Amino acid sequence: MRLRNIWHDFDWTLFAAIVTLSVISLVEIYSATKNSSIEHNAVFRQLVWVLIGVIFLFVVAAIDYHTISEHIPWIYLGSIVVLIYTLAFGKTVAGSKSWIVFGSLRFQPSELVKIVVVVAAARYLSELRNIRYATIEHILKVSLVCGVPIILVALQPDLGTTITFLPIIGLGLLVRGIKPLTVAVMIIAFVLALPVAWPFLGKHQQDRITNFVNPEHDLKGSGYQVYQSKIAIGSGGVLGKGVFKGSQNQLGFLPTRHTDFILSVVGEELGFAGVAVTLGLLAFILFRSVYTAQTARDELGLFVVMGVFGIYMFHVVENVGMVIGYMPMTGIPLPFMSYGGSSILAAFSAMGLVISVRRRRYVN
Amino acid sequence: MSPRDELDLLRSRVSIISYLVAAILAVLGFGFWQLQVLQTSHYWDLAERNRIKEILLVARRGKIYDREMRILADSRPSYNIIFIREGSRHSPEETISMLAAGIGMSHEEVLQKINRKRKDPLYQPITIKEDAGVEDVAFVMARAYEMPEISVEFQPRRLYREGQLAAHALGYIGEATEAQIQNSPDLNPRDQVGIAGLELVYDSVLRGKDGSRHVVVNNSGREIETLPDEVPPVAGNDLYTTIDLDMQKAAEETMGERVGAAVAVDPRTGDVLVLVSKPSFDPNLFAAGISSADYSVLRNNPNNPFHNRAIQSMQPPGSIFKIFEAAAALESDAISPLDHVYCRGSEVIYGRSFLCWEKGGHGSVGMYEAIVHSCDVYFYDLGKLLGIDRISQFSKLAGLGRKTGVDLPSEIAGLIPSQEWSRRYKRMKWQPIETINVSIGQGQIGVTPIQAAYAIGGLVTGGHLKQPRLVDPEQLRKLGLEAPEVHNEQYTIQENTVATIAKAMWGVVNDGGTGATARVEGFDVAGKTGTAQVVGKESYKKGIGGNTEDHAWFVGFAPYQNPEVAVAVLIEHGGHGGEAAAPVAQAILKAYYKKKTGHFKDATADKVAAIMQSARPR
Numbered sequence: 001m002r003l004r005n006i007w008h009d010f011d012w013t014l015f016a017a018i019v020t021l022s023v024i025s026l027v028e029i030y031s032a033t034k035n036s037s038i039e040h041n042a043v044f045r046q047l048v049w050v051l052i053g054v055i056f057l058f059v060v061a062a063i064d065y066h067t068i069s070e071h072i073p074w075i076y077l078g079s080i081v082v083l084i085y086t087l088a089f090g091k092t093v094a095g096s097k098s099w100i101v102f103g104s105l106r107f108q109p110s111e112l113v114k115i116v117v118v119v120a121a122a123r124y125l126s127e128l129r130n131i132r133y134a135t136i137e138h139i140l141k142v143s144l145v146c147g148v149p150i151i152l153v154a155l156q157p158d159l160g161t162t163i164t165f166l167p168i169i170g171l172g173l174l175v176r177g178i179k180p181l182t183v184a185v186m187i188i189a190f191v192l193a194l195p196v197a198w199p200f201l202g203k204h205q206q207d208r209i210t211n212f213v214n215p216e217h218d219l220k221g222s223g224y225q226v227y228q229s230k231i232a233i234g235s236g237g238v239l240g241k242g243v244f245k246g247s248q249n250q251l252g253f254l255p256t257r258h259t260d261f262i263l264s265v266v267g268e269e270l271g272f273a274g275v276a277v278t279l280g281l282l283a284f285i286l287f288r289s290v291y292t293a294q295t296a297r298d299e300l301g302l303f304v305v306m307g308v309f310g311i312y313m314f315h316v317v318e319n320v321g322m323v324i325g326y327m328p329m330t331g332i333p334l335p336f337m338s339y340g341g342s343s344i345l346a347a348f349s350a351m352g353l354v355i356s357v358r359r360r361r362y363v364n
Numbered sequence: 365m366s367p368r369d370e371l372d373l374l375r376s377r378v379s380i381i382s383y384l385v386a387a388i389l390a391v392l393g394f395g396f397w398q399l400q401v402l403q404t405s406h407y408w409d410l411a412e413r414n415r416i417k418e419i420l421l422v423a424r425r426g427k428i429y430d431r432e433m434r435i436l437a438d439s440r441p442s443y444n445i446i447f448i449r450e451g452s453r454h455s456p457e458e459t460i461s462m463l464a465a466g467i468g469m470s471h472e473e474v475l476q477k478i479n480r481k482r483k484d485p486l487y488q489p490i491t492i493k494e495d496a497g498v499e500d501v502a503f504v505m506a507r508a509y510e511m512p513e514i515s516v517e518f519q520p521r522r523l524y525r526e527g528q529l530a531a532h533a534l535g536y537i538g539e540a541t542e543a544q545i546q547n548s549p550d551l552n553p554r555d556q557v558g559i560a561g562l563e564l565v566y567d568s569v570l571r572g573k574d575g576s577r578h579v580v581v582n583n584s585g586r587e588i589e590t591l592p593d594e595v596p597p598v599a600g601n602d603l604y605t606t607i608d609l610d611m612q613k614a615a616e617e618t619m620g621e622r623v624g625a626a627v628a629v630d631p632r633t634g635d636v637l638v639l640v641s642k643p644s645f646d647p648n649l650f651a652a653g654i655s656s657a658d659y660s661v662l663r664n665n666p667n668n669p670f671h672n673r674a675i676q677s678m679q680p681p682g683s684i685f686k687i688f689e690a691a692a693a694l695e696s697d698a699i700s701p702l703d704h705v706y707c708r709g710s711e712v713i714y715g716r717s718f719l720c721w722e723k724g725g726h727g728s729v730g731m732y733e734a735i736v737h738s739c740d741v742y743f744y745d746l747g748k749l750l751g752i753d754r755i756s757q758f759s760k761l762a763g764l765g766r767k768t769g770v771d772l773p774s775e776i777a778g779l780i781p782s783q784e785w786s787r788r789y790k791r792m793k794w795q796p797i798e799t800i801n802v803s804i805g806q807g808q809i810g811v812t813p814i815q816a817a818y819a820i821g822g823l824v825t826g827g828h829l830k831q832p833r834l835v836d837p838e839q840l841r842k843l844g845l846e847a848p849e850v851h852n853e854q855y856t857i858q859e860n861t862v863a864t865i866a867k868a869m870w871g872v873v874n875d876g877g878t879g880a881t882a883r884v885e886g887f888d889v890a891g892k893t894g895t896a897q898v899v900g901k902e903s904y905k906k907g908i909g910g911n912t913e914d915h916a917w918f919v920g921f922a923p924y925q926n927p928e929v930a931v932a933v934l935i936e937h938g939g940h941g942g943e944a945a946a947p948v949a950q951a952i953l954k955a956y957y958k959k960k961t962g963h964f965k966d967a968t969a970d971k972v973a974a975i976m977q978s979a980r981p982r
Binding site for chain 1: 367370371373374375377378379381382385386388389391392393395396397399400401403404406407408410411412414415451452453580581582583584588
């Protein structure tokens with residue numbers, strides 16, 4: 001591998017979309033935090049994370065994804081060790097022991113572990129040959145590969161991040177091929193598991209689900225947050241109130257506005273136009289990934305990119321749905337937009353993987 | 365399946381998944397379209413309501429003064445603790461648990477306050493604690509960040525400086541009821557309005573117009589800026605009443621804890637100088653939102669402190685009625701004042717024996733002696749001679765048995781019987797024997813204290829009936845406000861009749877009569893006592909252990925020539941009028957006289973007094 005190859009056939013269009021989103025994100029994170037005494041320098045930290053993220057993107061894009069796949073067993077085991085370390089010595093934030101602290105830096109390993117799991121699952125799925133449908137054994141095996149890190153994250157307990165792993169298995173199996181009957185059985189099993197799992201959920205998780213099913217149930221707590229988010233977005237109108245001029249944002253009515261509800265800030269200050277641009281860019285990134293998957297040279301490339309697509313499609317649908325009350329509230333950030341170093345690094349690295357697959361799309 | 369075919373199969377599945385995701389994203393995009401394009405004005409309003417808080421600037425209620433510009437009711441600053449449910453990030457339960465103990469209330473009390481207003485719109489503040497203390501206010505302000513839904517509201521609060529004094533005249537205020545709000549477009553929920561007394565009658569005069577200020581607040585309720593659209597509150601108009609604080613105090617102190625009423629009016633103008641009803645209540649209790657414990661104490665008092673006895677207690681007048689009967693007789697030319705009747709202590713009329721209160725009899729009495737010594741036999745004869753209709757006709761003309769029209773709520777008419785009344789309401793013929801009872805103010809007859817003062821004042825001023833009022837309508841007209849109509853009346857009465865009656869009433873007080881206890885040295889007081897038996901109900905009252913003691917009455921006026929004050933005192937179950945009621949009248953008139961002469965506290969005053977003394981009739 002030669003370094004100058006990095007620039008060869010690099011997907012500049014995708015990169016431009018990511019950079020544009022990052023610019024919108026930085027402006028609105030600044031708008032959301034400039035009056036806050038605690039988070040007032042969030043925008044500078046985010047800028048640093050984005051710059052590091054760009055480096056990660058280029059480094060991952062430069063490496064052949066086959067090379068990553070070859071080394072994935074060791075990387076995977078390393079990730080498990082890091083997750084166990086986090087469970088043992090991590091820092092607890094908002095009830096979840098999901099952070100590792102290096103001096104003044106905080107990092108959430110589970111975010112980067114997603115990418116590791118994508119490659120691990122892709123390698124396993126791509127090595128199944130000459131089958132039309134995955135068998136129960138295949139399903140159990142791929143679930144085991146993904147399941148170990150999922151359980152370690154669930155133990156933190158970080159429900160939001162845990163469920164973002166699920167589309168890797170789901171989409172992977174759907175693409176690999178699965179009998180409709182098996183799908184039906186899995187859906188029924190999931191529905192039946194809900195009441196069994198209910199008592200194990202935390203109080204605020206139960207509340208979030210209750211409030212989603214019945215939004216008028218309680219306008220406090222998570223219901224209150226979504227209500228304020230809808231007010232922010234709705235009051236923004238077509239063109240928005242102007243950057244730094246959203247009252248819901250500036251006066252603090254919007255909850256966690258620089259992280260989970262950053263799209264509400266965009267909606268209030270930049271209006272439907274700003275939302276359309278943001279969602280358009282996110283959709284572009286997603287469908288560019290789909291295109292990359294379809295033009296991938298081999299099955300490994302296809303599964304790697306579809307794994308990335310699965311994760312971020314789920315992030316986008318859940319976060320965007322949440323801010324307008326279409327989806328229950330979870331702490332899932334909006335990729336490239338929400339404040340947070342770990343998720344930025346993970347998203348940029350994931351895009352590096354996509355670009356890596358695209359660069360090697362032509363069969364030599 | 366070749367690797368190539370297999371890859372194609374996978375790709376086709378990828379396509380299907382991507383279409384599904386595209387569809388989902390389209391739905392989400394539509395969600396934004398709906399919020400931001402279709403419903404934007406709705407959410408704009410909600411955002412504005414989040415951002416802008418209206419602060420009510422409560423108008424000061426007008427003060428109430430006595431006739432010498434002394435304050436009876438004014439306002440003092442106070443603070444309420446209020447709860448606004450809209451936009452609260454806590455459930456009411458959470459809010460209560462954070463709040464209740466800190467402001468010295470139980471969880472249940474706070475919950476009760478909230479539940480009572482549960483149906484109100486969410487933005488409507490709920491008052492949790494009225495007239496909160498400094499500690500409560502400090503507790504709430506210190507927690508403005510944790511509990512932005514709880515805030516402190518400034519409210520001028522009514523202060524009745526004299527406590528219970530003249531409570532029935534002043535009345536009290538309270539939160540507007542739902543019915544009041546619906547009837548009056550300028551009333552808002554939580555507005556303080558008059559509930560009783562002058563506060564109710566002149567509510568529109570006293571009540572100001574609240575203003576408002578809009579401020580921009582953040583999510584913790586902190587005010588960021590004030591918008592320039594402030595509407596300042598307009599204070600209510602002050603009310604100048606005719607009450608005389610000194611006379612009122614004198615009356616209330618003398619009455620003490622006894623049950624009854626006292627009224628003093630200026631018969632020349634209709635000014636009500638004194639209006640007492642006992643037992644009373646402290647209207648300040650209502651100003652701070654009366655507690656249910658305080659309220660039930662008042663409610664369960666068997667003598668009902670809310671009953672304004674001066675205008676709502678109708679009792680047989682006893683011997684004070686003899687004045688009107690005597691006047692009726694003179695006016696109908698049935699007798700001459702010099703006609704005498706021989707009193708043996710009892711008399712048989714219509715086959716029944718009627719007793720005089722003086723068992724030994726008064727001997728031969730003319731009208732003067734009959735009034736001075738309150739001879740019953742004389743008036744039995746007079747009643748028999750006149751018949752019920754002539755008595756009733758004159759009494760009504762003189763102002764008894766009908767509302768005086770005083771500017772207080774819920775006055776009652778009293779009762780003066782007649783043949784027609786008996787036919788219409790009792791559906792039986794009037795029995796002449798009943799006239800004998802009525803002629804000494806007993807039986808089926810009832811007057812209120814204010815009627816008695818009104819009628820006596822009218823009689824001794826030559827038939828000039830001035831409608832009693834506590835507020836001169838002229839002051840309202842000057843302010844351009846609507847003033848109640850005043851109905852002054854005049855009936856014809858011969859000068860001789862007035863002179864005869866007045867002289868006899870002077871004798872009651874000053875010539876060895878039954879009302880000597882009303883005498884004020886230097887001031888020519890005239891009057892008449894009354895002792896009304898609590899008859900008819902006697903057996904009933906015995907059954908429930910009620911009080912069968914007689915009602916004590918006194919009516920009077922002063923000075924004897926050119927009357928300036930007319931009084932009526934009723935002490936329920938007080939015993940003899942001369943012993944129980946006349947001293948109250950004396951206290952009222954003494955207070956009046958003290959002021960009248962107080963301006964000349966030197967030799968001249970004594971000289972004036974001496975001259976007045978010598979001018980006394982014999």
